[in-house]
Amino acid sequence: MVLKPSHYKSNVWIDWCPGCGDFGITAAMYRAFSELNLDPAKTVVVSGIGCSGKTPHFLNVNGVHTLHGRAIPFAVGIKLANPELTVVVNGGDGDLLGIGSGHFVAVGRRNIDILIILHNNGVYGLTKGQASPTLSKGVLTKSLSKPNIQDAVNPIALALASGYTFVARGYSMLAEHLKNLIIAGIEHRGTAFIDVLQPCVTYNDIHTVEFYRKRVYNLEDEGWSPDVKGEEQETNKKLLAAWEKSLEWGDRIPIGIFYRNTGISTFEDRLSEEIPIYKISPPSKQIISDEKGRTLIDREIFRKIFRDYIIIRKQER
Ligand code: SF4
Numbered sequence: 001m002v003l004k005p006s007h008y009k010s011n012v013w014i015d016w017c018p019g020c021g022d023f024g025i026t027a028a029m030y031r032a033f034s035e036l037n038l039d040p041a042k043t044v045v046v047s048g049i050g051c052s053g054k055t056p057h058f059l060n061v062n063g064v065h066t067l068h069g070r071a072i073p074f075a076v077g078i079k080l081a082n083p084e085l086t087v088v089v090n091g092g093d094g095d096l097l098g099i100g101s102g103h104f105v106a107v108g109r110r111n112i113d114i115l116i117i118l119h120n121n122g123v124y125g126l127t128k129g130q131a132s133p134t135l136s137k138g139v140l141t142k143s144l145s146k147p148n149i150q151d152a153v154n155p156i157a158l159a160l161a162s163g164y165t166f167v168a169r170g171y172s173m174l175a176e177h178l179k180n181l182i183i184a185g186i187e188h189r190g191t192a193f194i195d196v197l198q199p200c201v202t203y204n205d206i207h208t209v210e211f212y213r214k215r216v217y218n219l220e221d222e223g224w225s226p227d228v229k230g231e232e233q234e235t236n237k238k239l240l241a242a243w244e245k246s247l248e249w250g251d252r253i254p255i256g257i258f259y260r261n262t263g264i265s266t267f268e269d270r271l272s273e274e275i276p277i278y279k280i281s282p283p284s285k286q287i288i289s290d291e292k293g294r295t296l297i298d299r300e301i302f303r304k305i306f307r308d309y310i311i312i313r314k315q316e317r
């Protein structure tokens with residue numbers, strides 16, 4: 001049975017501010033999930049804290065609303081435990097690029113097969129609009145008392161530098177384009193990242209719908225080709241070109257796929273080389289209890305570990 005976009009919409013009341021760009025992101029997710037006909041039982045949306053953190057509640061698939069900045073490690077654990085799942089992370093700029101920035105970088109090195117969607121609005125919306133890591137220096141939004149005195153992180157450049165093999169940017173008010181990016185990101189084998197320009201209509205009066213309407217243009221319309229297949233020289237050239245393109249932020253702001261490398265092994269492939277049965281018998285398929293729910297783990301092993309531990313502690317004293 002083909003599931004319609006409405007099948008992926010939960011019955012939880014959506015309490016984002018009217019006009020928030022987050023609505024466009026969830027609409028694009030409903031449509032992308034429907035086009036891919038994702039099995040809701042095998043799809044997981046993971047979030048941290050912030051307005052974006054509410055996303056899993058609004059989707060009729062498995063969802064985990066985790067801790068601030070920790071959505072990525074949760075997603076990595078879920079995917080590693082059961083590689084059959086489609087795993088999508090939704091996080092804000094404060095969540096993924098502030099407190100969670102270490103995880104954002106580390107996951108790029110692994111190239112695990114998940115999609116990360118950044119709700120990029122330049123502010124900490126849930127806590128009343130403080131400057132977030134993507135707000136440029138000198139910008140004065142209505143909730144700041146003075147212009148921002150910190151420089152901004154460039155999410156596209158950071159993803160490229162961290163090893164992500166799919167790096168794209170969407171705009172939440174162009175839901176059809178964003179839907180296609182989400183489909184491409186899920187279909188990509190490896191860590192995919194989409195920086196979504198998401199107007200916060202309540203606290204960011206600079207990066208408004210009107211601001212983006214005049215500026216965004218589609219890279220594809222200008223003949224941009226994002227693809228490489230892992231060959232070192234070509235990859236380096238493309239990375240450099242994509243990085244240069246990511247600096248374009250002014251009268252014109254590019255959206256689309258900046259970089260896609262289909263020639264890099266995934267973390268799951270690398271694990272399978274180390275542990276040949278990993279893909280047939282990942283942790284989620286291993287039997288850990290009997291029919292009465294009792295653990296099958298040899299208790300003697302635990303007793304020994306703890307006994308040894310106690311002895312070491314005593315020696316330390
Ligand atoms: Fe959206 Fe901003 Fe309202 Fe949060 S505070 S729901 S980001 S408009």
Ligand code: MG
Nearest residue numbers: 092093121123
């Ligand atoms: Mg934000």
